[in-house]
Amino acid sequence: MKLRSKTLAVLLILGLLTGCASTSDTTNTTAPIVTIPSDRTIEVIGSEETVIPITLPPLTTQEEATLAPETLPEVTGQPTEPAAPTDPVTPAETPAPPAVTTLPAGGTHTIVIDPGHGGIDWGTYHNDYVEKDLSLKIGLYLQQILTTQYTGMNVVMTRTEDMHYSDHNVDDLQKRCDIARDYGAEMLVSLHFNADGGEHVSYGAQVWASCQPGLQTASDSLGELVLYNLSLLGIRNRKVGHRLSETQFNADGTPKDYYAINRHCAEYGISSIIVEHLFIDNVNELQFIDTEDKIYAIALADAKAIATYFNLSHV
Numbered sequence: 001m002k003l004r005s006k007t008l009a010v011l012l013i014l015g016l017l018t019g020c021a022s023t024s025d026t027t028n029t030t031a032p033i034v035t036i037p038s039d040r041t042i043e044v045i046g047s048e049e050t051v052i053p054i055t056l057p058p059l060t061t062q063e064e065a066t067l068a069p070e071t072l073p074e075v076t077g078q079p080t081e082p083a084a085p086t087d088p089v090t091p092a093e094t095p096a097p098p099a100v101t102t103l104p105a106g107g108t109h110t111i112v113i114d115p116g117h118g119g120i121d122w123g124t125y126h127n128d129y130v131e132k133d134l135s136l137k138i139g140l141y142l143q144q145i146l147t148t149q150y151t152g153m154n155v156v157m158t159r160t161e162d163m164h165y166s167d168h169n170v171d172d173l174q175k176r177c178d179i180a181r182d183y184g185a186e187m188l189v190s191l192h193f194n195a196d197g198g199e200h201v202s203y204g205a206q207v208w209a210s211c212q213p214g215l216q217t218a219s220d221s222l223g224e225l226v227l228y229n230l231s232l233l234g235i236r237n238r239k240v241g242h243r244l245s246e247t248q249f250n251a252d253g254t255p256k257d258y259y260a261i262n263r264h265c266a267e268y269g270i271s272s273i274i275v276e277h278l279f280i281d282n283v284n285e286l287q288f289i290d291t292e293d294k295i296y297a298i299a300l301a302d303a304k305a306i307a308t309y310f311n312l313s314h315v
């Protein structure tokens, strides 16, 4: 179901979303419980419209359990959100390319592109913008760009349609990482969109990178390149972040990654990043995804970052 409004509607869902769902450490969550009205009815209010009650489809108890929200950690050093830029498409200063480690040219590489969520797991959503659909669009464009405009890249998709692997979120995320293992991938890139679930003022792109020894350099480097390329589109760079589990540890006692995608990939020795491209519940961010060309531009930014990191040659 998609919510439609002729205007940029304000979606009033008390406590409905605190972020997109499936990247969280479901065994270590202190995330607030999603609060959906008992009658599952929400309201969309537009300036030219009367209040429109919309009833969400009923969920089974099991589905609700799998749709627990992922936590949205605070960005260190940014306790409050500044006002959105009035013209973020033309930033005052051109961002400087990041100093990162890239791979030598040549050879063939395998990467897994993981459009986040799917099926009953919508991720986050706002008006017509649904995370699982946007992540799939960008994933398919990304696959197309990498395989037709560059040489030396074998692209494996975790999904190419609206589906999920398991009603159990934990199993679904494990399967996506198993695919990376089975194909001998060097890197998994999980595509997502964010929501703050509060005042809807947060904005910008963020990357959660694996911070395990031997994997962090690659994850950080690709993450920095992705954020740099997105910043050239005017999307704010919220930096590469790392988060460690407080309950799961490696054999040597060091903590594993908090986010399941990063944690499971690291267990297979595969670098990974989770890209939260922008906040789809902030109306100012919609300027970056309100046409198909702009969605393609985001995929192109991701592709250029991957091509730079892997030192791919153009066709």
Ligand SMILES: [Zn+2]
Pocket: 020, 021, 022, 023, 116, 117, 123, 124, 131, 191, 192, 193
């Ligand atoms: Zn997500």
